[in-house]
Amino acid sequence: MNHQLLHIFRNSPLGRETLLQSIYFSKQVKVTPVVYIPKFTKFLMYFENDVVQIDLDDSYLMSQDTALEHATELLEQAGVEPRFFDPKHYTASTLPDIHTNFDYMSCPRSISDLSSKIGLGYIGPRVRRIVKSAQFPVLITSPVYKKWESIAVFFGGSVNAFNALKLGFRICRISGMLLDVFTLVENKSQESYEKLITDEDLEKEMSRYVNKWHFLKNRTLGENLYDVPHNALVVLGAYGHHLLKTFVFGSKMEKIQSTISNNLLIVGPNYTAVI
């Protein structure tokens, strides 16, 4: 249990849902949740080649006197030893630095805008920057606490998709949950996706961990996504394509997150998965 998940605690009903989700994820994946209770509305995360300032909305500072008590209570109820993050370094007196040596980070869909924007179809710009820069996967929680009982990996053949697939294997191995792989068949044939797996030498893992490989052939993405179990943790890669393709055709990650309400585990371009 020396892997850690960073959770930014919001002392509100919504924050409770998010923390419950993080605790559930941590228990399944056997990582230690490390909770940061913000004392200021902003903090900095220094990544390898980027610095991201997170501007939290005011609800994160609500009832500061009870925040620690509430977070401890939720963690203890779940049988998890409370572990809190206390920033050691400050870029400015009101600007703490949060280190980035975590294995996972949990975010609501938006952490810097009003809670009204947490609905589907909106991922805040800071969350995007974190996903793009982080060397860890980002858990984007569903708006309400929802236990996931299987794993669904979206695999499209990109580098990030391979990382997502390997992460899926890893979570499957640790949690013992069923793993389904979903591939949106576009211009390629089913065989070409299978060949990609063979080329990457992942056939053995596919047969060991994968329950079923779904090839989705419906016309619209919405129809295809109905096949994804509502209680699955969806693992997918993001920002794996170059800007122009994303600009013209849109990002798969954006489309998926705006359609399904599952918990999402998003793998950015700087994450390297180990099974």
Place this chain on the structure above:
Amino acid sequence: MRIFQSWRYPANWTIFRLDDRLLLILVAIIVGSCSGLASVVLNRLLMVMFNWFHDLRHYWWIFVLPAIGAALSSLFLEKVVKEGAGHGVPEVIYSVSRYGGLLRFRSSFSRLISSALTIGSGGSAGPEAPVVISGAAIGSNIAKYFSLNDRQRITLVGCGAAGAISSIFNAPIAGMVFAIEVIIGEWKSVNIVPIAIASVAGTEISRILQGNQIPFSHRLFNISHMDILACVGLAVLTAAASILLTRLLRFMDKISKKLPAPLWIRAAIGGCAVGLIGLFLPEVLGKGYHEVQTMIEGAFSQGLAIVGLVTIAKIVATALTLGWGGSGGIFAPCLVIGCLAGLTYHHCLALLWPSVSWVNEGCFALLGMAGLISGMLQAPLTGIFLIVEITGGYEVILPLIIVSAISTTLCHYIEPAAYYMKELVEYGHLLRPGTDARVLSDLNVSELIEKDCIAVTQNMLLRDFISIVKKSHRNYFPVEDEETGHFMGIIHLDDIRQYLFNPVMYDTVFLGQIMNTRVEVVDPDDDLADVIRKMDANRLFSMPVVINNRFIGLISKGNLLDQYRRELMVQTSQSV
């Protein structure tokens, strides 16, 4: 399509496969030009604001103008761009020390606007520090765009700072020296060449857009031996003024933080107080370059008492502006206070020894500037080159060196850290390359953990343990609880040697009886400096790393020394 792809990933450009130093020089030109442009923009903004408000100066209510400016500046930083207040140079040094020069993109413009509001409305502050952080942020973000490594990024941060200072003062050498002496703190050719190029680029941009003028021109000074001797006294006076200003700035900052009010209200209070002082002594308002020019020309006609009073007033006004939340730098106030201190000193000399033919008062004003800058920044070279360049007065180089050197030494003796670095030193954040603190900060406990230890349980017999010892090449054995796996203690072979060579004990002693339970443990999040301190205090060579009562591995001095050496070699190598 291919063109767009390559545009998206500049790190893949063919040019990046050329020589790294050449690449850095090319990017330094871009950074120097951009930061030079940022300086020109701020200069123009200040000129526009000065012209807007100049006609209003005779109204009695004008004292609220600095308050409005400071409040708007603070609101802009806090609410719009959401950055902390202050002039930003410590933030640049902090980022260079700890995070390879990573700076937020918003810093490349935020301080330009906020300081324009503070200084343009009459606040006693300078535009130099804001342009330094802007230039540095431009350098950092250009490095990020080109996916450059930490060392290259730090050099470009220095390039940005150098380009900005060079541009705003039309002083390329001062810009270069400032960047290396204050921002980077490392004199190496790999830094010096790109920074020098950036300084030239920044200066050229300024000259093209604003003309090639020496900011504070003066007539020739005829300096005698007596004047050079008198410089010692001036150095003492400027050192005293530097210390007073440093302490007053921190004092104002402390008392303003005790006020239970939002930052913008505090900034407005400070601004209002400055405005009130400005009603009676208008010399304290704004950046004060006009007053500097007058004093260097020897045309500042006030007597000793008034000059002394203005000196004190300017120090107080600067502390009120910056200490209470206004945005700006201390360079310009230092120049004004230095001039005033020089003038005061000259008047004193003339009063005490009227028969001596002292050099023109403008010379002492000029030397006073060097004394203040050197004292505040504790960067004598910056002080010397800046004053030589902005006054074009190479003939004063000897007294200039004396004043700068003595002022820096005295200030360092009384205030060991320069104004920009005071907080960084207090919190242990000033990590210059190649120093022990910097090497340790670049390592962490997690990467030093050795996991090849064999765990044993407290109910294990000594005989079984001996068979494990035969297989292991380590002297330390963590003891874990059989059921929970919790860390119970540690066995160090040196501590149990008496049992190991006594076969009678083999079947009678359990490990739980001989293990050491009073063990100092390490958390992976602990600072390595603290870990080493613990090791030294307890004379330990290894310590167990424990998370949630579970043993993770050992951290040993031997492994630490290996990594330390490797890191030191990386940090002190000449490669980019």
